[in-house]
Amino acid sequence: MLAIVCPGQGAQKPGFLSPWRELPGVEQTVASLSEAAGVDLLRHGTESDADTLRDTAVAQPLLVAAGIVAAAQLNADESLPGADVIAGHSVGELTAAALAGVLSDEDAMRLVAVRSQAMATAAAAEPTGMAAVVGGSRDEVLAVIERHGLHPANINSAAQIVAAGSLDAIAALREDGPAKARVIPLQVAGAFHTPFMAGAREELTAFTPSLSPTDPTVPLVSNASGEVVTEGSRYLDLIVTQVASPVDWEACMATLRDRGVTAMIEVAPAGTLTGLAKRDLKGIALADLNTPDDLDAARALVREHAGIAPTADQEN
Template structure:
């Protein structure tokens, strides 16, 4: 089983869209996606610096557009690119587009609402996030709770992202669990927690404008690694996800249970394959960062040399 995965916010890098513009039709495609999201994707994906593309309102549409472009190039007209798909956080919007749950343009409209609503929620009060790496999982979760924080991302058995009030995140860093490191993250706020309640409400108001279709392949959801085959259910989960934890560790468990043999991560790739390298040992891994990686990705999909 080959799984196609899409990364979340924080994976973006300055200039990472530039190589894709060498492919015929990509500039026009990005122009249409830019119009849908009301963000200049070409400029931000080729010229803007790291601070500019860290802005949630820019980063999220940029990531989804990059995944759509890379995924469409890989698919080359096919609808069922892989045996299953999944995305981490905003990467689930990319997955919705590539799996046929939403059109690419509707996915961009959705991520624009999501990004702006999350940015506004983050600006309402000082909140932050920090990765807790290592340590005993139970002790890590207990420390997060003790500091009135929430486990926003369960990325792997060895990595949990804590989120909440900025001073509480600072306190956790000074009181790290045994054998664990607390690494503050450069993010705008406490995503995937109750602090994002207003963003969830905005998405609930927007979602009825969309008409989801059932995905062409099974989708593995951030909601506990649940396998989803209903477009309506997936859209509902996308709405709830902004204020709920991202359980990528559970997604990887589902991949393992379903017999994963390979993973392709769409641009900007490396984060999710990095986790898989540690947790899903022995599977084939391809980072689809530029068009030069397309042959390796297609080889993994077909099991044959191109």
């Protein structure tokens, strides 16, 4: 059983879209996605530096577009079966919605444009940030985060929780963190997935009635406690709430485990979610789809876990 997963903000790297633009039709696809988002995604994905890509209003549309492009190239081989389940981390859940057929590519880009701008505006209202807490006892980590007046914004795994809140509180957490844990500041522009994003949630609430969601054609796992979404309208409710609520990726991985997933492919820019899976989903096969050079291995993984024998040409 195959899962396709889509990374969240922070996974972007300068130039990561460059290898994909060499493939036929990709520049035209990116141009169309750029028009829907109102952002020059080809320029940012091939030329912009790391500081520019940290801008929430740039990073989020770029990540969604890159995931759509990579997945489309993977599925260009019509002999391949589709994924059995799809999930995305934070903004990656918008990519996942497009891949699962809940949103058209255009609507996914329209939504991420509004989401990213709204979150950037909310983040600019006061100095806030995020820090990963790696290791330590889960209960103690959560207690120390609360003691410092911070919020658990991302529950990424049993050994990694991301705290978010004021910069002063983040600094205090670094000085007085949980036992046997490392506190690592993240290069993000605000306290995402916390009450600091309430204004962004209001903007999304006003925007989503303009969208036309459909029910997913593939099971779609939500960041909200790993719920499997079966209705498009339910997805919109959850994605609006998500901007100001914690991302529970640990619960998403538990759902993938419970559904019997045996292989996972992470679309570009890949590596973050397969890295978490190495620790929490031990034994499953993993593939990172970062460049077109990774397509053959990813397709072979799809065939293997669908029980399809390779042809002579594929073996060679």
